[in-house]
Amino acid sequence: MAILSDETIVLGARPYSNTSLIVTLLTKGHGKLRLVAKGVRSAKSRVGVGLEPASESHVEWSQRGGSDLGTMRKCETTRVYQRLWKDYEAMQVASRFLKILDVVLGVREGERAHYQLLRTSLEALEKGLDTAGMEGVFLLMLLKTMGLGPGLDYCAACEKKPGGETARFDVATGELRCARCPEPLAREMRLRAGAVAAMREILGLTPDKCYSIRFAGSLGSEIIGCAEAFLQYHGGKYLPKRSGRTPVSR
């Protein structure tokens, strides 16, 4: 049995027996983990906020070779994103990021880039950046870390730069078709010129700078729809349905 330790971010947790939890964590160097955290729900537990979603902790655990479920031995909270506890909208967006990564990554899957992307995203929420459009940026950066970044620079048919009109995105190939090349595609999504430009810009940024981009809020749903369809088609992962119920406007 191996004893391991790493920096982690909590993706989620569910009750297990009377006082324990099964916690899902994204680690810096060991991918996604699922651990039994014994006794952490009891009043005597000192873990506190460390196993709440999005908390960063240094975790030590034991794991038998071949088993997907380890046992937590120690958990020291290193960072709590306080804004998520005070801002309902930020909490909703963070929950969406955590859920997407939990669905997309299997146990032991995931690299340092995924951890870094999640950390950057949570830091952006902590700084109070506008949450509109953040999910689209997150999904595109996730595609990029998975090596699935779509090609948006040229039309795949005529090899010219797409103009100011609505283009079509081929979900099967990840390529773009301009309005001048009208041959039908098996599975296509329409993207306005602004959305194509924003997506191109996002994909050109490094994870630590990706939330610096600004684009019109109306393009957000196009970018999310496109990234989700591409991720589902190529990653074979069906993301949980997004709630259509928006938070109460302030």
Place this chain on the structure above:
Amino acid sequence: MQPSRFPAIEECIEAFRRLPGVGPKSAQRIVFHLLGKDPEAAGKIAASCEALHEKVGLCDTCSMLVEGEAGGVDCAVCGARDPSVICVVEEPADVFAVERAGGVVGRYHVLMGVISPLDGVEPEDLTIANLIERVKNGEVKEVILALNPNMAGEGTSLYLAQVLKPLGVRVTQLAHGLPIGSHLEYADEMTLTRSLEGRREL
């Protein structure tokens, strides 16, 4: 596979294993206790368990458990207590906890869960609409949010505050802080921050 020689005993053990916190050995111990040392208790336990779902229902107003009053009749608390204060809790068991601690002067409202995007629980899945109706229709002046101090509980409190404050009621939340008998050095950063924010003059 050979048929079991004690199907009744095994069935009873399996039935007790369904209960939370009861493993196979505890279930077996309970069954042999009922069988050998306390045969009368078996009948009483079976009868009272059977009566649970017949006699206990949910109050139409506050969603708290009521006995023999279900079917449109308010529960005893809804009928008797100060209607200007509503204490919002997550589960019926939380009402018992608050009552054990001395209770609130007002009435209760049980949400039957908390908003949790990670588990797919949305505001529409809870009794929030009923709560809004109670605040709109009644003489409510204060809503006390007594939800668990975890992320889902806090999120639900934030949502409820956003929904209820425009209705002109005072929305308060239970204090967060250090548990009595604990040590400051072991408190996590979040608990300490909340404790400092909620400090009071002596």
